Amino acid sequence: MFPTPIEKSSRAWQIGYQTLLPVALIAWLLPLIAVMIFSIKPDSDFTNGNYWGIPGSFEMFNNYGKVFFESDMPRYLLNSLLITVPTVIGTVALSCMTGFALGVYKFRGNLLIFFMFIAGNFVPFQILMVPVRDLTLDLNLYDTKRGLILFHIAFQTGFCTLFMRNFIRALPFPLIEAARVEGVSEWRIFLYVVIPLMKPAIAALAVLIFTFIWNDYFWAIVLTQGPDSQPVTAGITQFNSEYRAAYHLMSAGSIVAALPPVAMFFLMQKHFIAGLTLGAVK
Amino acid sequence: MTNAPAVPTTHAAQPDRRSWYKRNEIAITPWLFLLPGILFFAAYVVIPIFQSFQVSFYRWDGLGDLTEQGQFIGLGNYQELATDRNFEISLVNNIKWLLLYLLAIPLGLFIALFLNQTVTGIRLYKSLFFFPFVISQVVVGLVFSWFYLPSEGLLNAVIGLVGLGPVNILGDPDMATYGIIAAGLWPQTAYCMILYLTGLNAVDPEQIEAARLDGAKKWKMLWYIIIPQLKPATFIAFVVTIIGALRSFDLISIMTNGGPFGSTRVLSFYMYEKALAEFGFRMGYGAAIAVVLFVIMLFFIAYFLYSMWRDERGAR
Numbered sequence: 001m002f003p004t005p006i007e008k009s010s011r012a013w014q015i016g017y018q019t020l021l022p023v024a025l026i027a028w029l030l031p032l033i034a035v036m037i038f039s040i041k042p043d044s045d046f047t048n049g050n051y052w053g054i055p056g057s058f059e060m061f062n063n064y065g066k067v068f069f070e071s072d073m074p075r076y077l078l079n080s081l082l083i084t085v086p087t088v089i090g091t092v093a094l095s096c097m098t099g100f101a102l103g104v105y106k107f108r109g110n111l112l113i114f115f116m117f118i119a120g121n122f123v124p125f126q127i128l129m130v131p132v133r134d135l136t137l138d139l140n141l142y143d144t145k146r147g148l149i150l151f152h153i154a155f156q157t158g159f160c161t162l163f164m165r166n167f168i169r170a171l172p173f174p175l176i177e178a179a180r181v182e183g184v185s186e187w188r189i190f191l192y193v194v195i196p197l198m199k200p201a202i203a204a205l206a207v208l209i210f211t212f213i214w215n216d217y218f219w220a221i222v223l224t225q226g227p228d229s230q231p232v233t234a235g236i237t238q239f240n241s242e243y244r245a246a247y248h249l250m251s252a253g254s255i256v257a258a259l260p261p262v263a264m265f266f267l268m269q270k271h272f273i274a275g276l277t278l279g280a281v282k
Numbered sequence: 283m284t285n286a287p288a289v290p291t292t293h294a295a296q297p298d299r300r301s302w303y304k305r306n307e308i309a310i311t312p313w314l315f316l317l318p319g320i321l322f323f324a325a326y327v328v329i330p331i332f333q334s335f336q337v338s339f340y341r342w343d344g345l346g347d348l349t350e351q352g353q354f355i356g357l358g359n360y361q362e363l364a365t366d367r368n369f370e371i372s373l374v375n376n377i378k379w380l381l382l383y384l385l386a387i388p389l390g391l392f393i394a395l396f397l398n399q400t401v402t403g404i405r406l407y408k409s410l411f412f413f414p415f416v417i418s419q420v421v422v423g424l425v426f427s428w429f430y431l432p433s434e435g436l437l438n439a440v441i442g443l444v445g446l447g448p449v450n451i452l453g454d455p456d457m458a459t460y461g462i463i464a465a466g467l468w469p470q471t472a473y474c475m476i477l478y479l480t481g482l483n484a485v486d487p488e489q490i491e492a493a494r495l496d497g498a499k500k501w502k503m504l505w506y507i508i509i510p511q512l513k514p515a516t517f518i519a520f521v522v523t524i525i526g527a528l529r530s531f532d533l534i535s536i537m538t539n540g541g542p543f544g545s546t547r548v549l550s551f552y553m554y555e556k557a558l559a560e561f562g563f564r565m566g567y568g569a570a571i572a573v574v575l576f577v578i579m580l581f582f583i584a585y586f587l588y589s590m591w592r593d594e595r596g597a598r
Contacts, residue, residue: 002482002490002508003500006399017399021407024396028411031429031468034436038428052439094319101315105308111594113316115587120327122521122583124528126550127572130337130557130565131330134344154326157319186311215418217532222558233420237536240424247434250424258421265416269409276473277480280515 039063039251046247063252071242072227073253076235080260083145083152083231084213088206090153091160095205096198098157099164100190104176114165121158128155129222136223145229148220152213160205163278167201168194204275207268211261232257331576337569344563352566359570368544369571372552375459376528376578379548382463383470383527387519390474391512395504397475398482408479415472423536426465427452452538455545462533462546470526474519481515482508517589524582528575549575 006017026033037052040060050056067073102114132151133142141147171194179189220234227235236257243249265272303310338359342352363369397408414422429437430451438448451461485508493507509516531550534540540547540555547555549571557568 002485002503003395003398006401018401021401025407025410029414030436030440031425032414032417034429035425046434049433051434052436094322097315098319101312105312107309107312110312111591113320115591116328117319117323118590119583119587120323122525122579122586123327123331124525124550124572124575124579126529126531126553127334127569127576128327128330129554129572130344130569131333132326133558134333135325135330150322151326154322157323158327161319186307190315211416215420217418217420217535218554221535222554233418236420236424247428251428254421254424258417261416261418262413265413266409273412273476273480277477277515277518280477280480280518281484 035251035255038247039255041248043246043248046245059248063248064256066249067252067256071239071253072235073232073239073256075227076230076232076239077256077260079145079227079229079235080214080231080233083148084210086149087152087156087213088209090149091156091209092202092205094153094157095160095164096195096202097190098161099168100194102161103165103168103171104173104194114161117158117161121155121162125155125218133222143224143226143229145224148223148229148231151219151223152216156209156212160209163205163275164198164201166278167198171197200271200274203268204271204278207264207272208275210264211272214261334569334572334576337566338573340566342565344557344565355566359567362567363570363574368547368552369549371544372547372549372571373574375546375548376575378459379463379466379527379530380524382460383466383523383530384520386467386470386474386523387516389467389471390476390519391478393471393475394478394482398479408476412472412476415469415476417469419466419469419532420536422465422469423462423533426461426468426533427537430461453542455542458538458542458546462530462537465537466526466530466533470523473522477515477519478512481512485511521586525579528579528582549578 006014037055040058040063041055042057042059042062045051045053045056048056098117102110136142136147136151139147141150175193175197176189179193184193214231215233216231217233220231224230224234227238230238236253239253240250243253337348337352339354339356340348340352341355341358342348345351393411397404397411417425429435432438432448432450432453437451441447441449449457451457489507489511490503493503498507529550530548531554534546534548534551535554538546540551553568553571553575556564556571
């Protein structure tokens with residue numbers, strides 16, 4: 001354990017540490033706390049220049065009510081959900097298969113294909129912008145959720161294949177060999193032997209991809225426009241131009257937009273961190 | 283099914299009678315499983331990379347077919363880049379991003395060491411320190427641009443207490459890029475922190491004990507015992523930070539939209555501006571900028587892949 005465990009150090013430092021923790025946390029989250037305070041203030045506070053004093057009145061329900069009932073926000077949130085969930089399902093399905101193929105079988109080109117997936121995942125995605133936009137237009141999928149979903153599935157498959165393949169590699173291989181000796185066909189081995197063992201990886205990947213896709217902004221503005229198909233990350237800029245300088249509403253709007261992945265993280269923390277830190281320990 | 287009775291039921295004794303698929307099952311299965319993934323990935327990632335190279339040799343507004351409506355101009359776009367002042371600014375800003383973004387790694391390590399204790403509630407502290415990473419960059423950008431506001435922002439309220447300010451960080455061409463990078467460092471540091479917290483969990487306690495007996499003190503212990511054991515975590519932190527720095531787009535688009543006076547542009551943003559956001563879509567020119575960005579990235583990709591390939595070799 002490093003640094004020296006706190007229980008073994010002097011009493012003074014123990015108390016110091018315990019007081020330092022909340023102070024450091026507040027400093028760390030200060031920008032966010034500011035937005036939370038903004039989001040419960042009344043409009044009059046801003047016109048009076050009372051930015052950081054005690055709020056004139058407590059307007060949380062009013063402000064958030066406006067976001068939910070008097071703006072396009074719910075529509076954008078629904079779009080985000082309708083984009084994110086199919087992408088998660090599609091990517092997990094595809095990468096279970098690719099990960100299985102690359103993790104279990106030895107064949108020529110295995111490592112080459114694996115590295116193609118990794119390399120593609122590292123690419124700065126701006127280089128894909130012009131051709132992918134063109135392809136989406138050709139497929140008549142521009143400004144549709146489907147066009148965005150297809151691209152996301154394809155791009156995320158790179159990262160997910162890396163993830164799944166490494167996970168499958170670490171599974172006990174004799175299990176698969178035993179099934180083969182029994183005469184179980186390969187796709188049944190995949191379905192009944194490997195998939196059940198991959199549940200933790202699937203859970204971790206699902207939360208990660210949910211967050212990545214929910215938070216995507218670049219592809220949302222490249223492949224969609226307008227409230228029919230744009231997700232909330234793009235919608236929030238629209239929302240903000242509508243309520244320009246109404247900081248209490250803009251703050252409430254951004255908190256709402258950020259909330260689903262945050263909730264996901266706190267609910268599925270174990271899986272989330274297991275996914276993010278895969279490979280951080282040898 | 284008409285000749286079903288004629289087929290002997292003793293499969294194992296006569297392997298040749300099995301179907302072609304059955305005989306080659308082990309060889310074919312991986313390809314069947316790979317097929318959908320590879321098709322998707324090729325159509326949306328691999329082929330577009332090459333297409334971008336092709337587009338960068340054309341003058342093309344994105345309408346119609348590239349080879350019909352576009353005009354082949356060879357290296358024309360690249361020649362124009364060489365004298366484009368805005369491109370130069372973007373490139374320099376990208377280098378600033380790369381260098382300063384790497385600060386997330388030591389900062390993350392520092393916070394991880396600070397939080398690596400077992401006191402009540404520490405798990406909640408760790409999650410709360412981490413959760414900026416979960417928030418979308420769009421919201422991070424908004425949060426920080428309000429934080430920086432000259433009259434309404436909390437930053438100026440705080441430094442006003444000690445008699446400084448007010449500063450308009452995002453309105454000042456000399457400071458705006460640093461202001462945005464600071465905003466980007468916030469979630470990135472959180473990510474590095476969580477990597478190191480996981481890494482610290484796996485540090486060998488016997489080695490630490492042995493080093494303590496040998497009299498290794500704080501800094502020496504950190505440098506010679508702890509950091510070498512954190513190497514896998516450092517590698518991942520390095521990879522994600524470099525990629526993050528070169529992909530930076532959301533924060534710039536949200537916080538300054540490239541301004542003031544184009545001083546906060548980076549290649550990815552400038553490319554988007556040229557290809558989609560300006561009057562007359564200059565797809566060819568945008569693609570040329572993207573190619574430059576890609577070539578920069580290629581050095582890092584080659585290094586990452588080489589390291590991973592070495593590990594793969596070691597694992598066999």
